[in-house]
Amino acid sequence: MKIKFVLLVVLGFAMGSYADCSKDEILKLLDKGYSKSEVDGICGESEKKKALKWITPSKSVCVGNGGKIVDGSCEAKWSDAKKTCNVSGGKLATKSEFIKVIIDCGGKINTNNLSNSFYYSCFKNKGFISNHYWSSSPSSVNHEHALTVNLENANWTHANKALNRYVRCINID
Numbered sequence: 001m002k003i004k005f006v007l008l009v010v011l012g013f014a015m016g017s018y019a020d021c022s023k024d025e026i027l028k029l030l031d032k033g034y035s036k037s038e039v040d041g042i043c044g045e046s047e048k049k050k051a052l053k054w055i056t057p058s059k060s061v062c063v064g065n066g067g068k069i070v071d072g073s074c075e076a077k078w079s080d081a082k083k084t085c086n087v088s089g090g091k092l093a094t095k096s097e098f099i100k101v102i103i104d105c106g107g108k109i110n111t112n113n114l115s116n117s118f119y120y121s122c123f124k125n126k127g128f129i130s131n132h133y134w135s136s137s138p139s140s141v142n143h144e145h146a147l148t149v150n151l152e153n154a155n156w157t158h159a160n161k162a163l164n165r166y167v168r169c170i171n172i173d
Contacts, residue, residue, distance in 0.1 A: 021103070029099075032109060042099045052097055053171035055090045056127050067167060073129050078146045078161035081134045090169030092136035095156065097170055098149040101126060112153045123151050132159070133166045 021029070021043030029039050057067070057074040065083040067076030076084055085091050099109065105122030107113040114120050131152040139145035139158040148159045159165060 025103070028109065038096050038099075042096050042103065052093075052100060053173075054093075054127055055085070055088045055169040055171055057084045057088045057167055057169060061087050062167070068164070070164075070166075071129055074167040075164045076134075076167050077164060078134055078159075081165070081167040082136070084167055085169035088169050089173070090171050092134055093168065093170045095135050095137045095147060095149070098133070098135060098151075101128070102151065102154045107151075107154050110153065110155045114152050128168065129166070132157075133168055134159075 021039075026039060026043060029042065034042070059069050059074075062069060062074035062076065062084055065076070065087055066080035067074045067084055069075070074081075074084060082092055101123060102109065102113075105113075105119045105126070106116060107119045107123075128151055131150040132148045133151070135147045135149060135156075137147040139147060141158050144161055145158040146161050147156050148165050149156055
């Protein structure tokens, strides 16, 4: 544990400046392989961070950009999801922005959170209906894949960009 704390200090993690994450949460994120910039995005000072404003693409925008409506929500291939978000006035969310939803709702990374009724209710109230959403992050493993988030168990998969996944966008204003 002493080595991890020294590592945090060396990497520039001043524990007091991360108002949204505890020391243990920061260590868990680092153990999972998140970079300093990703941890900054997830746990940075709350007064310096804007609240995320999620956009649910309309049916006409979704369908007009190559997507389809499934269970009342937009589902599209990755390239169509990016177009849909752009036309909706937003962008696909980053991995860090999805992690913020998981943490804000009381979820834990790589854990089946559906037994946590608060978590399940929270992500539903934020407009998420399913478990696989495109992120803006391309896969580091295969250029034909991008990262998708499974909100139910708060983990990431590398999905082929030609597959349909759910689309939520972040307002870029």
